[in-house]
Amino acid sequence: MTATEFGRALRRWRDRVAPGTAGLPTGGQRRAAGLRREELALLAGISVDYVTRLEQGRAVNPSAQVVEALARGLRLSADERAYLFGLASLVPPGPGTVPGFLTPSVQRLLDRLVGVPVGVYDAMWDLLMANPLYAALMGDPSGLRGFERNGVWRNFLGPGSRVRQTPEERREFLAALVGDLRTTVARYPADRRLLRLVEELRTNSGLFAELWDTGAVGTQPGGHKTIEHPQVGPLTLDCDILTVTGSDLRIMVYTAEPGTEDAERLALLGVLGTQSLVG
Incomplete structure (x- = not known):
C-alpha cells in the first residue's frame, strides 16, 4: 500500500466525522461537515503538521501508536482499523499487547x-x-x-x-x-x-x-x-x-x-x- 492511499483514507474518514459527535464545538463557518485537520490532531494527540503530511503522502511509515491514535480519533470500526493498519504496512496489535482500541x-x-x-x-x-x-x-x-x-x-x-x-x-x-x-x-x-x-x-x-x-x-x-x-x-x-x-x-x-x-x-x-x- 502507498502513503497516498493511507492519506486518502484519512481524508475520507475525517470528512464523515461530525465535530459534535466527537465532543467538539460546532459553531463558526466550516467548509465541510467533517473534522478539520487540527481537530483530528487534537483527538489523536499528534501534531497538525504530521496529519497534513500523512494526508498528502509526504510522511511514511507511521508507528503503530500513531495509527491506533488516528483510528480512535476517526472512530473507526474494528474492520476499518485493521484496514488502516494494513495501509501502513503494519499488523494490528495482538492479544499479547495492551489494548488501545475504543469499540x-x-x-x-x-x-x-x-x-x-x-x-x-x-x-x-x-x-x-x-x-x-x-x-x-x-x-x-x-x-x-x-x-x-x-x-x-x-x-x-x-x-x-x-x-x-x-x-x-x-x-x-x-x-x-x-x-x-x-x-x-x-x-x-x-x-x-x-x-x-x-x-x-x-x-x-x-x-x-x-x-x-x-x-x-x-x-x-x-x-x-x-x-x-x-x-x-x-x-x-x-x-x-x-x-x-x-x-x-x-x-x-x-x-x-x-x-x-x-x-x-x-x-x-x-x-x-x-x-x-x-x-
Missing part, C-alpha cells in the same frame, strides 16, 4: 457523558482520549508525546498533575499506581512498550524502583480528589474509574455533588476552559 459501543457511551470530565486510559495508564472538559480540568494533553501521555511516567518523572495531595496521600497514591502497573505487566508480559516503560521508570526514579521491588500488586483507586485549577480555583470532585471488560480500558470520570460550590466551578470551567482550549 463503537464504548465510544457511544462516552458521547453520552456530556457535561462531565472524562478521560480514557489503557491498562498501562496511557491517556487515549480526553474530552474537552477533562482537558480543561487537568490540562490540555494534545501536545504530549510518547511516555509524556502516560500517567505513571508523569507522576514519577514528569510534572505530575493538578491533584492536591499531602505527602502521605501522595506516597499511598504512587504505591497503588505501581501495584496497578505490576498487575498489568503480569497480564501483558510480552508487550515491549510496557516493558520499556517499566525499565525507564526503574532506571530514572529511585522511588519507583523502591516501590516496584516491594512486589505489591493491586488496582488504582478513585475517590475524592481536589484539583488546583489555575482559572477557577480548587475543585473537590468524585473520581470514579470504570473498567471495560474485554478491552481493559479505564474510563476516568470526575463529578461534583449537585448544588455545591464545586459544581458551580465545574460548570464555569465548562464555559471558560473549553473555550480557551479550542479557541
Whole structure:
C-alpha cells in the first residue's frame, strides 16, 4: 500500500466525522461537515503538521501508536482499523499487547457523558482520549508525546498533575499506581512498550524502583480528589474509574455533588476552559 492511499483514507474518514459527535464545538463557518485537520490532531494527540503530511503522502511509515491514535480519533470500526493498519504496512496489535482500541459501543457511551470530565486510559495508564472538559480540568494533553501521555511516567518523572495531595496521600497514591502497573505487566508480559516503560521508570526514579521491588500488586483507586485549577480555583470532585471488560480500558470520570460550590466551578470551567482550549 502507498502513503497516498493511507492519506486518502484519512481524508475520507475525517470528512464523515461530525465535530459534535466527537465532543467538539460546532459553531463558526466550516467548509465541510467533517473534522478539520487540527481537530483530528487534537483527538489523536499528534501534531497538525504530521496529519497534513500523512494526508498528502509526504510522511511514511507511521508507528503503530500513531495509527491506533488516528483510528480512535476517526472512530473507526474494528474492520476499518485493521484496514488502516494494513495501509501502513503494519499488523494490528495482538492479544499479547495492551489494548488501545475504543469499540463503537464504548465510544457511544462516552458521547453520552456530556457535561462531565472524562478521560480514557489503557491498562498501562496511557491517556487515549480526553474530552474537552477533562482537558480543561487537568490540562490540555494534545501536545504530549510518547511516555509524556502516560500517567505513571508523569507522576514519577514528569510534572505530575493538578491533584492536591499531602505527602502521605501522595506516597499511598504512587504505591497503588505501581501495584496497578505490576498487575498489568503480569497480564501483558510480552508487550515491549510496557516493558520499556517499566525499565525507564526503574532506571530514572529511585522511588519507583523502591516501590516496584516491594512486589505489591493491586488496582488504582478513585475517590475524592481536589484539583488546583489555575482559572477557577480548587475543585473537590468524585473520581470514579470504570473498567471495560474485554478491552481493559479505564474510563476516568470526575463529578461534583449537585448544588455545591464545586459544581458551580465545574460548570464555569465548562464555559471558560473549553473555550480557551479550542479557541
